[in-house]
Amino acid sequence: MKWIRTVCGLAAALSLATAAHPAAAEQKFKIFLSMSYIGNDWQAEAANMVKAMAASKDYRDKVDLQVQVAGPDAQRQIQQINAMVQQGAQAIVVYPISPTALNQVVRNACARHVVIIAYDAEITEPCAYNVHIDQPEAGRVTAEWLAKQLGGKGNIVVLTGVPGTSVDTQRTAAAKEVFARNAGIHIVAEGVGMWSQAVARTEITKILTTHPWNEIDGFWVQVGCYTIAAMEKEAGIADDKLKPCAGEGANGHRTQMLAANAPGVQGANGSYRPMGEPSISYASPPYSGGLALKLAVEKLEGRDIPKLTTLPLPVVTNETVKLCQQGTWAEMQAGCNVFQPATIGNPGWFASIYSPQTPQIGLQAALNGKPEQ
Amino acid sequence: MSASAVAGRAPPRRLRLGRHRGPLIAAAVFLALLLTVDLISPGPFSYFEFGFLSAGGAALALAAMGQTLVILTGGFDLSAGAAVSLVNVVLAVTMGPSPLSQIASFGVALAIGAAIGAFNGLFVAVVRMQAIVVTLSAMFIVQGITLLVMDKPGGSIAAGFVATFTADAIPGVLPAPVAVILVAVAFWLLLKNSRFGVGLYAVGSDGEAAFAAGLAARRIRFGAYVLAGMFYGAAGAFVSAQTGSADPLVGRPMLLEVFTAVVLGGTRLGGGRGGAIGSVIGAYTLMIVVNILLVLNVSAYFSSVAEGTILLLAVLVASLNRASPVAAYVRLVRTRLSARGGGKLPTRATVRRAAPPSSPARPPAGAHWFTRNRAALRLVMPAYAGFAIVLAISQVLYGGTLDNVGYYNSLLVLSSFLAVLALGQGAVILTGGLDLSVPWMIGFVGILTAGLIHGADAIAAWAIPLGLLIGLALGIVNGLGIVLLGLPPIVMTLAMNGILQGAALLYCNGTPAGFAAPAQRWFMTGRLAGLTPVVWFLALFVPAAALLLGRTVFGRRIYAVGNNPLAAKLSAVPVGGTLIGVYGLSGLCSALVGILLSGFSGQASLGMGDEYLLPSIAVVVVGGTLITGGRGYYPGMLGGVLLLTALSTLLAGTTLPDAVRDIIFGLVVLGAVLALRERRA
Incomplete structure (x- = not known):
């Protein structure tokens, strides 16, 4: 049994040594970011913005941020948040995999005075703070735009998000309510879009086999307008005959919304070019994580923050779409909302990165995790 | 036991230990990981932490135990994650605040699992269809039903139910999740040592031989799926308690982890070898990886790399011994080298090649093409027949399909x-x-x-x-x-x-x-x-x-x-x-x-x-x-x-x-x- 005691002794010595170590960073708030699945474009961009916020000159001396990825399984995020609490977290910024599955662990964390703040998706446990857009509003505003654009009648195709999630259910239900009020609007096909341009392409291809272009008057999608316009061009539809599409805030989509003769666009190619697509672009903005971090620090500094921060819904139409030259926060403040294709190689990249509350993070934050200046 | 008796029975005893090597090594790997976490993280390992860790892996462990039963019979169950989700949403919708309703809910959870298992078992054991096809369709059907019950996260689970599974069984000594796992393990041990348990291994090792030896192979397979379903039901009940509410997607990502846990625990896909205790350890190993990534402060982009590496190392350590393939290959190379030196390589030997025997089983070349390929056609045709039916339905629904x-x-x-x-x-x-x-x-x-x-x-x-x-x-x-x-x-x-x-x-x-x-x-x-x-x-x-x-x-x-x-x-x-x-x-x-x-x-x-x-x-x-x-x-x-x-x-x-x-x-x-x-x- 002697070896066991030796091992235990060693263990104790080591854990003492490591425990003594982080004392240097005592003034900083210990904040964790618990992400879900990182393997999609939105998540990676949002993570970059959180990291940039923590690295900005306003926060780098205040915040000790550790980023962790839980993966798609809620069980693991539960375990992860518990472990963060054990590690002495003062605040945890969370992208919750499920709005309900984390409730118990969040309640435990709150009981130990850890600030829990969720971005983009929600946590329904009342002690958590939430930062997100009004999902039903997103569905309603875009559906109303499409109904108006079509003059209240026509056949439309709907592309939903991930079935079984609150975000998808709320957006789709609100949109369908609007369409139900317009007796002339008929949903002829409904695809499952999974919030992915790649999936949108396969779903629309499937739908077109049974509902050809000439039988469709418009699209209401959660992600996919960019892909749809590209497919219309492949089918030989002229720029001025493009069908109205209510959809995502992708940079490619907003570029297509620019008037076909828009000046100063660099790096346009193929379908990733101005073509005056009649469209409304909304987004769940990826700066929400950065804002959540900022709010968490405010709370830790003793200020009150609201339980729910409803982000203004970023809506861009053909009338308001405007090209950014550099993509600095100051330039975006002046009203630009789409970036040069030469800078943003991926048309599926999410362009709604401006918030008046986050002057620390601009285009470089979203792209490379680097703060402004 | 007296000393002489031990000495006399030494060889079978070593054999028994050898049989348990899989789970033993898995346990050692898990303990090593746990010790790593404890060493690096500040503060001593408290009862509190023990409680948290035991709760974290419990649902996965229960589901993996169920999957183990199926895999031991040589099967494959893709419906595990879907079953967990369905139980979760049904409990959230139906559970009332009364204690009776809460107890009944646990029964409901097991019954739902058993029903899904019976569906699988019916088609696999009785109709003799491939397990993976049956459980794949069961997975889709159950997912669909789950979304019909609840189309988005919500609902709530009664506080008493939550406490029963996640609080303390004996305050300060035994967290409830540990008690749950112990009960499940005890059930498994009873099962394993019963006639049914022996049959489980026999059917998985060699179904034909088991059948020939007079085992009711069909009943054993059916039973394995039903029991597995009940384990998923228990896992679903645990998830409900752990989360206090419901999410129709909660179980879906668990599926891959369930299989990984089973394999990590030393159970062989294809049947006949392994056991549920190993799977429990495998499940907790997977969950502790989360803590390891945290204490090591592995950055986000590296986390999946680190996790993959840990997984590989865990299995690798467990498989390193004299019988491992690495050792076998080293031996093979050594033998070949010495054979080369001695001029005894088989390629140098002169062998008279016999003419390949003509296969008498083959029907004469003149036989009809269909007769000759009947076996292959029977495997291939269902998909094409289904394709033809789908085409016909598309034609009826939309018109202008077939000739387009x-x-x-x-x-x-x-x-x-x-x-x-x-x-x-x-x-x-x-x-x-x-x-x-x-x-x-x-x-x-x-x-x-x-x-x-x-x-x-x-x-x-x-x-x-x-x-x-x-x-x-x-x-x-x-x-x-x-x-x-x-x-x-x-x-x-x-x-x-x-x-x-x-x-x-x-x-x-x-x-x-x-x-x-x-x-x-x-x-x-x-x-x-x-x-x-x-x-x-x-x-x-x-x-x-x-x-x-x-x-x-x-x-x-x-x-x-x-x-x-x-x-x-x-x-x-x-x-x-x-x-x-x-x-x-x-x-x-x-x-x-x-x-x-x-x-x-x-x-x-x-x-x-x-x-x-x-x-x-x-x-x-x-x-x-x-x-x-x-x-x-x-x-x-x-x-x-x-x-x-x-x-x-x-x-x-x-x-x-x-x-x-x-x-x-x-x-x-x-x-x-x-x-x-x-x-x-």
Whole structure:
């Protein structure tokens, strides 16, 4: 049994040594970011913005941020948040995999005075703070735009998000309510879009086999307008005959919304070019994580923050779409909302990165995790 | 026991320890990881922490125990995660505040699990259909029902129910989750030592022999699925308590982890060896990885890489001993070297080759084609029959389908991805393995090539071959890990998937840039003699794939390895080389799909391959391939591709709710295979 005691002794010595170590960073708030699945474009961009916020000159001396990825399984995020609490977290910024599955662990964390703040998706446990857009509003505003654009009648195709999630259910239900009020609007096909341009392409291809272009008057999608316009061009539809599409805030989509003769666009190619697509672009903005971090620090500094921060819904139409030259926060403040294709190689990249509350993070934050200046 | 008795019975005793080596080593690995976490994290390991950790892995552990029962009989249960979700939503909808209702709820949870298990058991044990096809359709049907019960997260679970499972069984001594697991383990031990338990192992080791020995193989299989379902039910009840509410998607991502936990715990896919205790340890090992990543402060992009590496090391440590493949290969090389020195290499020996015997079993060449290929046709036909029915329904619903070239063209373009993947995944499955690295092999190669190409045809001319080579090389790495290190295919390829995810994120720094070359786009969306070029490519690919599997030496070896690796080895089939070749082929196919997909979409995106893992397995098995290897044909797999693509095309054109589509999907898969299953005389 002697070896066991030796091992235990060693263990104790080591854990003492490591425990003594982080004392240097005592003034900083210990904040964790618990992400879900990182393997999609939105998540990676949002993570970059959180990291940039923590690295900005306003926060780098205040915040000790550790980023962790839980993966798609809620069980693991539960375990992860518990472990963060054990590690002495003062605040945890969370992208919750499920709005309900984390409730118990969040309640435990709150009981130990850890600030829990969720971005983009929600946590329904009342002690958590939430930062997100009004999902039903997103569905309603875009559906109303499409109904108006079509003059209240026509056949439309709907592309939903991930079935079984609150975000998808709320957006789709609100949109369908609007369409139900317009007796002339008929949903002829409904695809499952999974919030992915790649999936949108396969779903629309499937739908077109049974509902050809000439039988469709418009699209209401959660992600996919960019892909749809590209497919219309492949089918030989002229720029001025493009069908109205209510959809995502992708940079490619907003570029297509620019008037076909828009000046100063660099790096346009193929379908990733101005073509005056009649469209409304909304987004769940990826700066929400950065804002959540900022709010968490405010709370830790003793200020009150609201339980729910409803982000203004970023809506861009053909009338308001405007090209950014550099993509600095100051330039975006002046009203630009789409970036040069030469800078943003991926048309599926999410362009709604401006918030008046986050002057620390601009285009470089979203792209490379680097703060402004 | 007296000393003399011990001495007298020493050999069987060592044998017994040897039999438990799997779980023992798994436990040692887990304890090592736990100690690492404890060493690095500040503060002593408290009862509080013990409680948290025990709760974290409990649901996964329960589900993995259930899966173990099925795997021991040689089966495969894909409905585990779906069952957990269904139990979760039903409990949240039905549970009242009264204690009686809460107790009844636990009964309901077990009953739902048992019902799903009975459905699976009925078709697997009684109707004798392939476990993976049955449980795949059960998974879809159960997912659909779950969404019908609850279309978004919500609901709440009574506080008493929550406390029973997650608070303390004995305050300060025994957290409730530990008690739950102990009860489950006790149940397993009773089961294992019963007649039923012996039967479980017997059926899994050799079903025919078990049947011949008078075991009620059918009843044992059926029972295994029902009991497994009850374990999933218990897991669902635990998840409900742990989360205090419901989410219709909560169980879905658990599926892959359940299999990993089972394999980590030393249970062999294919049946007959392993046990549920190992799976419990495997489940907790998977969960403690989360803590390890945290205490080591592994950065986000590296987390999937680190996780994959930990997984590999955990299995590797467990498999390192004198009997391990590494040791065997070292011995083999040493023997060969000494044989070379002594001039005794078998290739130098003169052997009189006998003429190959003419096979008398083969019907005379004049017999009707159908008679000669009856066995193959019976495997291949269900998928095509289902495809024909779906086509007919499409015609009735939409009209102008059957005679519309555009419809077939779109269908074939959409099928091309799965048709290519089916060759790789199919070849892997024919050897009795599985390739789970498909999603990020697609994503990594797609992102890498699109990033290099940046819309330039001139670069595409070398970047596409380079991408294909990288896919081939990474696939070969999979094969090397499986053959040389003796890693289970599920673990090796899952780890590879995680490593490639990290590599893709690091390469593009979270934002994949670049887009496909015009030639790539033309290939997937343009026109050549009235059809999309990829359809013409498919017309060449399909016969080539069928020939590769059916008519070449490599193809023959795949079947030989899948039927019986030992017999293949003794018949001078290079088993290792064949396996490496098969995983290389699968890597190549995934890489090709990554390039095709980025041509189709115009650019590559993170997670672009995520939608293809399950379908790549589904089409192979719906096409009549045996998941345990050795039986199946490429034309059948192609039939599976056409059936599933036509079905999803049909459903996409409707406005049916997703829940109903899932159910239809499940029923069609089941129905197609049921209609023309193997009939016994």
